[in-house]
Amino acid sequence: MASSGGNAGDIFDVKKIRRLVELMNEHELSEIDLRQADQRIRIRKGGEPMVTMAPVRAQAGPAASAPEAAPAAKVDDQFTALVKSPMVGTFYAAPSPDAPAFIKVGDHVGPQSIVCVIEAMKVFNEIPAEVAGQVMAVLVENGEPVEFGQPLFKVDTRK
C-alpha cells in the first residue's frame, strides 16, 4: 500500500490502518473514506493503490497533487500526457449516475474523445481528451471537486 502526503506515522495508528485494510479485505470493499473532525483517512484498492491521510484542511492544495505523488506516477515520461482540467468544478466520470463511465483504464482516446464531464455553475461541460493514446490512469474520483490545471487522466501517447 502506497503512502502519500501527510505525516502518517504521527497522526495515525498503524495498527488501526492495518485493521481497516483487513476489514476492507474481509468485506471485499474497494474503498473507504472516513472523516472525524478535521482528520480524514481514505484507502482505495485496485488500479492505483493509494492511501491518503491528512487533516482535512491540507486536502485543498495538496489534494490536486496527492494522486501524482503515488509512486507509480512517471509524469516526466516523454510519452505520458496528462489530460488536465480546463476549469474549476466537479468531476464526473460518466454522463449520468447510472450510465457507464466515458472511459476507463486501457481505453484508446483521440483528441475529440469526451473523457469526462465537469460541472460548473450548474452547467455540465463535456471535456475532450485533446491527446491521442491509451488511458493509463484515472487520477480523480467521481464527484470530486477539481481546480484549473488539475491532472485528470494519464494517457500513453505511444499506443
Next chain:
Amino acid sequence: MYKRILVANRGEIALRIIRACRELGIETVAIFSDADRGAPYLELADEAYCVGPAKGSESYRKIDRVISAAEIGNVQAIHPGYGFLSENAHFNEVCRSCNIDFIGPTPEAMTRLGDKNTARRIAREAKVPTVPGSEGLIDNEAEAMRVAHEIGFPVLVKASAGGGGRGMRVALNDLALKMALQQARTEAEAAFGDGSIYLEKYVEHPRHVEVQMLADHHGNVVHLWERDCSTQRRHQKLIEESPSPRLSQQTREAMCEAAVRLGKAAGYTNAGTVEFIVDQQGNFYFIEVNARIQVEHPVTEMMTGVDLIKAQIRVASGEPLPFKQKDIKAQGAAIECRINAEDPKKNFQPSPGKITRLMAPGGFGVRFDSHAYPGYVVSPHYDSMIGKLIVHQPTRTEAIECMLRALAELRIEGIKTTVPLHREILGHAAFAEGRIDTTFIERTGLGQ
C-alpha cells in the same frame, strides 16, 4: 455570521481578508493563478483552488471559475477585495443569483455610482458640490464660451470618450478656449474615434481628499473621516494620510457629512469611499465613489480603531454597525506609503524579479501589510505594489519621523522599489508643511 467565505483576490489584500476571517472564526477558501501557486498566504486559508493561468483575465477576473470555486468550496459569501471583480456589477449579480453574498454594495447601488453622470446627478440632488461644468456635451463654440464664462476660467476641455488624462486641454481665456476646442476635438476624434467634448472647471493644484463610508443593512450610514491622497504620480497614489493637513475642521466636517448624504441618497451599503478634489481656497467638489474597500483602508483603521474588513463582513452578514456617528473618533495622525516594485531611475518602470532579502520594520505604531517574502518573485502580470507601510502616531510630525525611521529599517533587495522616493518626499519641506497637491511630484521631479 458566515461559516465560510471565498477570497476572490490575491496578494496583500487576500492576506488581509484571510486574517480578518481567521479572527472571526470564519473558514476561508482562497483562489490562485499559476503565478501565485505556492504563495505562503494561501496556506493560511482552509482550502485553495487554482483558477487559471497567470493572466488576470484568465484567472482572478474569470467569473465562471471564481464562482465555481465558490461552489465547490461551499462558501456563503465572497469578498472581492479591490481591483479585479470588486466593482463588477455583473459579477455581483451572478453571486446573488447563485445565492452567494457579495461582500460589498448591491449591484444596483454599484451601477448607480459607477456611472459618472448618474453619480453626479445623485450628488447634485443630495446637495453635494460637484465640479462645475457643462451639463452635457458642447455642440458649438458659442455654447462653450457661455459655459466657460458661467463656471469661470480656467476651464478644462475634456473628451467624453477619453480617459487616463488624454484628450484634455486647459484654457485660460477666450482665445485659448477657441484653440483648445479645436485641438481637443481633433485629438479625440483621432484617438478615440469620437470628437465629443464637454467642459469642466479646471481646479488648479488640487488636493485629493476622500471620505471613508460604512453603511449597514439597517439604514445606518456613517463616515470614518477622511484620507488625503494628494501625493500622486501620474494619477497613481503614492502616500496617503489622515487627517488631511491644512483642511479646516469646518471643511472636514462638511465634506464628511456630504459623503454620508450621498451614500444615503444612493442607497449604498457596506464600505465605500467618496472622492473629492479640494481647491486652494478650501472648496471641495465631488468626483466619484469607489464602491469597494480601498488599498489605503489601513490609514482609517489606525485613526479610528475600526477593523474595516471585519466591519464589511459583519455588515454583509446582516449585523448592524455597533456604533453611531458620534462614537467614531479620529485620533492622532496616520501615514501610509505604497511600496511598489518600480525603478525610480527608469521612470518608475515596473521592476519585476525575485526578492532576495526582505526585512520588515516594526515598533510602536508601525504596520506592514505585505504578502512578500524572501524568494518571492514579483510577477509582471499584476500591479507592482508589494506592500503597504503604515504608521500611526499622536501627531503628524511624529508620524513623519516614525515613517522615515521605518522606511530606513525596511530592507528589500533583489528588486527596485519606491522606498527611496518615499524617503525623499517625506523629507521634503513641502510635505512637512502639508503643502502637497496632486501636481507636486511632477513639478518637483522628485525621485528622478
